[in-house]
Amino acid sequence: MSRPEIQVKGLHKSFGDNEVLRGIDLEIGQGEVVCVIGPSGSGKSTLLRCVNLLEEPTKGQVFVGGTEVTDPDVDIDAVRRRIGMVFQQFNLFPHLTVTENLTLPQRRVLRRDKAGAARTAAENLERVGLSEKADAYPSSLSGGQQQRVAIARALAMGPEVMLFDEPTSALDPELVGDVLAVMRRLAREGMTMMVVTHEMTFAREVADRVVFMDGGVVVEDGAPAQVIGNPQNERTRHFLSRLLDPAMAEVEEEKS
Amino acid sequence: MTAADVPIQPKKKGLTRRQKRRLSRGAQYVVFVAAVIAFAVSADWGRLKNQFAQWDIARQMFPDVITLALKNTVLYTVSGFAVGLALGMLIALMRLSSVGPYRWLAGIYIEIFRGLPALLIFIFIGVAVPLAFPGTEIVGGTYGKVALALGLVAAAYMAETIRAGIQAVPKGQMEAARSLGFSPARAMVSIIVPQAFRIILPPLTNELVLLFKDSSLVLFLGVTLEERELSKYGRDLASTTANSTPILVAGLCYLLVTIPLGFVVRRMEAKAQEAVR
Numbered sequence: 001m002s003r004p005e006i007q008v009k010g011l012h013k014s015f016g017d018n019e020v021l022r023g024i025d026l027e028i029g030q031g032e033v034v035c036v037i038g039p040s041g042s043g044k045s046t047l048l049r050c051v052n053l054l055e056e057p058t059k060g061q062v063f064v065g066g067t068e069v070t071d072p073d074v075d076i077d078a079v080r081r082r083i084g085m086v087f088q089q090f091n092l093f094p095h096l097t098v099t100e101n102l103t104l105p106q107r108r109v110l111r112r113d114k115a116g117a118a119r120t121a122a123e124n125l126e127r128v129g130l131s132e133k134a135d136a137y138p139s140s141l142s143g144g145q146q147q148r149v150a151i152a153r154a155l156a157m158g159p160e161v162m163l164f165d166e167p168t169s170a171l172d173p174e175l176v177g178d179v180l181a182v183m184r185r186l187a188r189e190g191m192t193m194m195v196v197t198h199e200m201t202f203a204r205e206v207a208d209r210v211v212f213m214d215g216g217v218v219v220e221d222g223a224p225a226q227v228i229g230n231p232q233n234e235r236t237r238h239f240l241s242r243l244l245d246p247a248m249a250e251v252e253e254e255k256s
Numbered sequence: 257m258t259a260a261d262v263p264i265q266p267k268k269k270g271l272t273r274r275q276k277r278r279l280s281r282g283a284q285y286v287v288f289v290a291a292v293i294a295f296a297v298s299a300d301w302g303r304l305k306n307q308f309a310q311w312d313i314a315r316q317m318f319p320d321v322i323t324l325a326l327k328n329t330v331l332y333t334v335s336g337f338a339v340g341l342a343l344g345m346l347i348a349l350m351r352l353s354s355v356g357p358y359r360w361l362a363g364i365y366i367e368i369f370r371g372l373p374a375l376l377i378f379i380f381i382g383v384a385v386p387l388a389f390p391g392t393e394i395v396g397g398t399y400g401k402v403a404l405a406l407g408l409v410a411a412a413y414m415a416e417t418i419r420a421g422i423q424a425v426p427k428g429q430m431e432a433a434r435s436l437g438f439s440p441a442r443a444m445v446s447i448i449v450p451q452a453f454r455i456i457l458p459p460l461t462n463e464l465v466l467l468f469k470d471s472s473l474v475l476f477l478g479v480t481l482e483e484r485e486l487s488k489y490g491r492d493l494a495s496t497t498a499n500s501t502p503i504l505v506a507g508l509c510y511l512l513v514t515i516p517l518g519f520v521v522r523r524m525e526a527k528a529q530e531a532v533r
Contacts, residue, residue: 054431081437091432095451105436108446150432157436 003066005030005161005192006051011060013046020046022216024060028209033193035203035224038213039239044196047213048163051194052083065160081109084154088166090146092138098125098149099134102156110157117156124152128182144175148182155186162186164195180206200243204228212236306499313501317493321502324482325489326509332471332485335399336406337464343407344414349444351419362415369412374405374470381405382477398483402474406467413466417459421452458524465517469510486510 006028013021020043028034036044049055051062053069053076062069069079093101102121106112112120125131128148138146147167154162164183168176180202187193187206197203203210203224210227212220212235220227220236231237242249271279350362369377381401385394394400425448433443453460472487479488490506 052435054435077434077437077439080435083435085432085435087428087432089426089428091426091428093429093432093447093451095454104446105433105438108442109437154436 003030004028004063005032005065006194007061007063008047008051009061009063011047011050011062012058013043013050013055014058020216021050021057024216024218026211026218026221028192028194030192031190032208033187033191033195033206034209034211035207036194036196036211036213037198037200037203037239037243038219042213043216044213045165048165048194048196051161051163052080052085054085077109081157082160084151084157084159084162086147086150086154086162086164086167088169090138090143090150090170092146092150092153094138097135097137098130098141101138101149102153105153106156120156120158121152124156125149127155127185128152129178142175143171144178147171147179151179151182151186161192161194164193164197166196166198168197168199198243200228200240212239214239308500308504310497310499310501313493313497313499314505317502317505321486321489321505321509325484325486325506326513328483329468329471329485329509330513331399332402332406332474333464333468335403336410336467336471339403339407340410340414340463340467341460343411344418347411347415348418348422351415352422366412366415369408370416372409374409375473375476377409378405378473378476381408398474398477398479401477402471405473405477406470409470410463410467413463414460417456417463418452421456422448424455425451455528458521458528461517461521461524465514465521468513468517 004027006026008024008026011021011024012019024043024047026034026047036047038044046055050057051064051069053062057070060070064079065082067079068074069076092098093104096104099118099121102124103114103117106117106120107114122131122134125134128151130145130148130152133141133145133149138149141149151162151167167183168179171179176199180199183193183195183202184206195202195207205224207224209222210220210224211218212227212231212233214235219233220231226232227236228240231240347362347365350358351366353359353362381394381404386392394404396403422444429447429451430440430443433447434440438446471485474483474485475488475491479485484492486506486509490502493502494500
């Protein structure tokens, strides 16, 4: 592994008195696909949002492609152009058509000309299999289609890294497959990906590494077969048993 | 007594609920008809017709009432609206600023200009400003003064409307724009404001209707014959003809514009409801 594409060093993040991240160290190599799993409130989404500085870390450093994102003097807009992000709620721009969703950021942020932006938009819509929806408005698309457009929009900016924040959690179960197929293809093409997800099948089959987080720290980090197939930590085992077989869970006493 | 013991169908005693409801509705109709009859009988229709519905007087108002008075009313309204929108936008953004003094300044402006009668602001622009800055002329003469006075009033209301519209755009939109590399300002202009304007189009159109009516206050600035708008024109003609028909005609001209605008607003609101689903 050469220089890591994403590097997180001693990352802390607090919201008021609530310490969500308590010292995270993580490296993701070029072309690597890392799935971050863990119970809700474990800080995995916050970690992801710290990578492109949507959340400002309280302490610690984040590097993406060798640039320190957390440097106060960094041109954060320039750094973010290299980092694509896909949200749970898609966040397409509802007042623009699918094509305009892809072309407007290219034109305004990258200053591409009209023809170039349109070409890139068409290429990326084809990549996610939605060329025929080019002129539709987001509200007329299904959740799965909207999420694929959101992926295409991020890809049209030519990112070196893609962040996925629970990309399938807001989807109807039968629509999850299409989105995962696009992501799998992207992984195969060599994109560096950091994916917060609950899709264990995807993590097992596509990820190079799986990171299990709980209580703001990385509990386990390793190959999918190891972390999911043969977890060493009790907390990982507990979480996975609940996730893989939710019907078998027992009622537990809430500990505060 | 437990809930199960409460009888759902009480024993019939006197009128049933449905009969009572029908009776009450009947009574309301009777009151309404009685009021209309009382009004029709007590009013002196002959004198009213003499004073307000003289056809020849009404006829001699045309075409000036449209080509001059209504045209000026529209001109004053539109220029006031434009000034108000620009200033309102600025104040709304100041109100949402992370810089404290900007927020306070915007807040103070909104409180002052929402709390003052529009009439007072017209007088202030017409009298106080020339006194305070002798020699300075507000560009555009009367038109400039009206645009400024109406704009100052409208901006306070519009700023609050625009602020609410901007805040109604989901937070994820700003996050998506920032994650694509938009600067905060560019995201605001390209992504947030266009969506906010869709949300606030109905209240903004309402504001246009209000301004349309408030333009009558130009009366207090002192205008030349060519600068008269509907109210002033109607009143002037009413005093020269010693008859109130021009007032009625001027009123109808206002409604000619405000009623269709109101219709448009309701259509937009219904459409917005539909879009939300």
